[in-house]
Amino acid sequence: MSAKYFLYLFVTVLVVFAMDSINLNGVFKKNKIFQARILYFLIALALIYLITNFIWDFFTVTKIV
Secondary structure (H helix, E strand, O other): OOHHHHHHHHHHHHHHHHHOOOOOOOOOOOOOHHHHHHHHHHHHHHHHHHHHHHHHHHHHHOOOO
């Protein structure tokens, strides 16, 4: 398996842990639980993708002089 796969797993755990601290209940309308869950899911996917690719690019593109 690729090292990027393990990086995705690590970042997924980290993002889920961090997203647990966000309280957006005041932002959503009442009885809109499904839409709130979809937003949480999409934000989590975006963060996982962006953080993983940032770390991957940082360590593969950056050359140590």
